[in-house]
Amino acid sequence: MQPVPWLWSCTSKKSKIRIIVALLISTITSIMLLVNPFLTSRLIDEVIIAKNPEPLLGILGIMLVVKVFRECTRYLMIILLEKASQENHLNLRIKLFECLQYQDTRFFDRNRTGDLMTRLSGDLDWCRHFVSYMGYAIVDCVMMFVTTLIFFFFTSWKLTLCLIVVTPLLLLITKIYSGKVRPLFMAMRERLSEMNAGAQENIAGNRVVKAFAREEYEEEQFDKRSGAFRDAHLNINKMWLSFYPFIEILAHAMSIISVFIGGYFIIKGDITPGQLTIFTSLTWALANPMRQLGNLINDFQRFQTSANKVMEIYFRKPAIMDRPGCKDHEDMEGLIEFRNVSAKFDRNEVLTDISFTVRPGQTLAIMGPTGCGKTSIINLLTRSYDPSSGDIYVDDCNIKDWKLQQLRRHMGIATQDVFLFSDTVEGNIAFGNQDMTFDQVKQYAKIAAADEFVTGLSEGYDTIIGERGTGLSGGQKQRIALARALAMEPRILIMDDTTSALDSETEHYIQEELKKLPFTCTKIIIGQRISAVKDADQILILENGKITERGTHAQLLENRGYYWQTYALQNDLPMDGGDD
């Protein structure tokens, strides 16, 4: 789809009317620009030269009315366009934000935050600019050019034809320039996005930068990107300046033709001096739109570049979304079943032939070496990714037949990489359930062993914690994340290495609390420590994406495999008699 029709299709009916009215105003008022010079010439002829003050006030009155009418309607026009463009902008912002919110995880794996930010701020702003400014700027230019030409045509069609000769040349230059400058605008847009992404990551990773004393290196990198952005700008300017003389010569050609060819026509007796005066006094009305053309092309190219970036998101369908005809589930029991599930990430197989069943209320623990695919199981269960083969069932219903929102609403996940929002502690805990009372928030904070330290913060539950939970220790962040998951009162509680940064006393406390939750739920625990997993009804050992052992704590110790080794390592037991 082309950017302009797309933008028009995103415009509400009300705004479409606004835009049409505004462009009508623009049409009328750009013609009116020629009225006052005409009245002035009458004033000069009838009042000043004729030395007759009588019509003076009348003409001045008309001029004033015309002017007041013109400027006030133009003010109205601008407000109408601003209103339309703001409404459009607002709707696009919301719509794009919504698109982003529902994109699949793979999309976010591939796109940098800084680039997405550029699309939703700078790029979107060019769409706004197009609606609010370019429409009437183009109409103004065209109308002024055309009405002047028509006026000229009736004055002297011969001279007008001489002037029109310039137009095809102008169109040709415009076309060549548009083609040449387009890739330059795209390049500039990329440099902007790179600079944006670089700066964004520098800010997000400022701790790492400081820890490695890489400030100078970061500055160098940033200056390089910022310099590339500057050069991209200058390239466009260079390109424009190589076309500028031609456009400017053509604009001046209007006056040259009217004066000199016109002069020649007078000599030949084809036109009168009076007719020529009309031409010479109004050549600006032809030349100015031509001069504007360059700016309009630049703006339009920039708009197109940006609009394409915006449209990429606007039209992107997430790979994972509700299947047509998927069932409504009011509630969830919490029965989970994996049937021969395999998963790939890029070309890499991360899970192979995984099968297991967890009954409602039971606890499943998953353990295994780093990168063995533990978190991938969670990612599949929450449908962050879809398996490459095999099926996953929740309550005997394939999760692809669940509504995504309903499926996830019944799951409470404390992720490994804790991301907290810049909000109050209370707001963070009640993240998935806005309607919670304070008492409930406190209750779940208590279960997650967070209440004590939160109460100790300067403003308790009203303390605003920084993005990503900066300012809190790793263990504190994990506890808030756990409270947040519990606050969902989920049917399936997933704890992905949630207690790794906690001391053992706190961990033990949480384990005890989890046994007496006020709601029943199936639990999935991923952990590295024996202490975190040993009480589970079923423990899976995952190695290289395959289940190599399964059973209870006692059974696995019997097995003398990975689990037993880990147990021995953590317990400082001698490793003899292992069958590994």
Next chain:
Amino acid sequence: MARNKFDVDETLESPFQLSHLKRAFHYIGRHKFQMIAALVLSILASVASLYTPKITSTVLDEVVPMGEAGIPLLLRWALIFLVMVILSIVFTQIRSRIMAFVSQQIIFDIRKDLFAHLQKLPFSYYDSRPAGKILVRVINYVNSVSDILSNGIINLILEVINVVVIIFFMFSVNAKLSLVVLAGLPVFIAIILFLKPRQRKAWQQQSNKNSNYNAYLAESIDGVRVSQLFARQEVNCSIMKRLALACRKAWMRAIYISNSVWLSSQLLTQIVLSMLYITGVLWMGGEIVSFGVILAMGDYVHRFWQPITNLANIYNSFVNNIAYLERIFETMDEPIDVDDAPDAKVLPAIDGKVDFNDVLFGYEEGQTVLEGFNLHVNSGERIALVGPTGAGKSTVINLLCRFYNLRGGEILLHCEDGSTHDLSKVTLHSLRTQLGIMLQDSFLFAGTIMDNIRYGRLDATDDEVIAASKAVCAHDFISQLPDGYQTKVNERGGGLSQGQRQLIAFARTMLSDPKILILDEATSSIDTRTERLLQQGIENILKGRTSFIIAHRLSTIKSCDRILYISDRGIAESGSHDELMEKKGRYYDLYTAQMQAI
């Protein structure tokens, strides 16, 4: 510490100051010669183009009446006309090239300084506001001010010259009528002065709302996985809608006000023109002024009010952009808590011996985290810090890296050349490059795995990178990836598990070849077997280096030379594992509890 949230406006502390303009001129002043050249070229270009109407009138008045005989003359004038046009084009083209460079260079300079300052700002600055609000200043605001600081200034000067020249011409034609023309000016100025504070406030408001929007946007993208898992998209969308609505409201308000500036100037022009004709014609009745004078004056009204309107427009965009400029300078003025002392020396090669003498510290006013903290670490010693979450283990490390300044006491570093240096009196760069710090969160930059590890030491060869990965047991999984070390990662994930990311971050730290190694929960996401292999792998690297290790899994730190139990603002217990177990104190309790739990 009062933190800022995405939906809280950042109030601007300082009122509008002239010093902001002065600072802006500091950036412009670097290009004064180019600016002057551009100004001269502009004047030349307008002189050349002003000459063309004169040619037109000569041709029409003198050449055309000559009839057929005038045709050769006509051609000659046409040639002169063309030359003038070309001259004007060339001058304008050069000016435009110069000014494009100047305006881009000004943005570049401001951005460079702003970014450099951001690099020096302490953690607390980043911790206390959403990242999006910082970003929008570096990128969007700087873009916004460029034009006003370059072409805006030139046009300002040109228009002022224009106004002065026209006033001069006007008075030379007729002083009384000139006064009529000028009469509109005080009214216009009054209107502008009336609108100015409202306009400034409106644009400030607009930049605030925009900043909020950007902050929420950045955070939502970073935290999108959490939002999706908690099925919170609808709530997020409604928050976004609220922020976008606030943006629109602020924008429309600013637009209503700003546009009334040109509206009033246009209307005033017309009123002045009417007054001119009326007074002119009335006087003309008494034969005071000739009709030629009125004609000329009518022309001057336009020529006078056009630059005045332009000036109002320049002023207008100046007011809009000053709101951004203020934010930029405000960020540049943000105090650097931790900075090189004026007489800071470069720290010579350290030998790893560290003394904490009577250290006093708290993150906030009135809060004490460490008090009377004394610790003497020998070169090559392996120190473990244990204790309850939030007791101050990370604080000890933060102070050693000088991420914060001490409130009392001192930290001394011993060097290979036998000298001793106070931590606060050496340059930060020379200090931190000698420390290897592995932080709790393993942030990776967008780029290849190779690049990310090399961040630890920029001049490391590929082989050295691979050697470091091998030492921390990361090599195996990296080489199994389809693209190996060239696999692209980003800050959010890209297919790596948390443990794998931690291993990469670990390799990055090991590569930096530090004298003192600091590991803050460096292996929390790594499985026990890999952890053991890793410990054996780095054994050789650790030899001869002082290390500080924070870990919750006590089995990982048992072999340390000295274990410190941090609690109650200081060291509660200290000694080797065996000594502390013997003592049957708090470490003993902690250790036995952990063993029992298994």
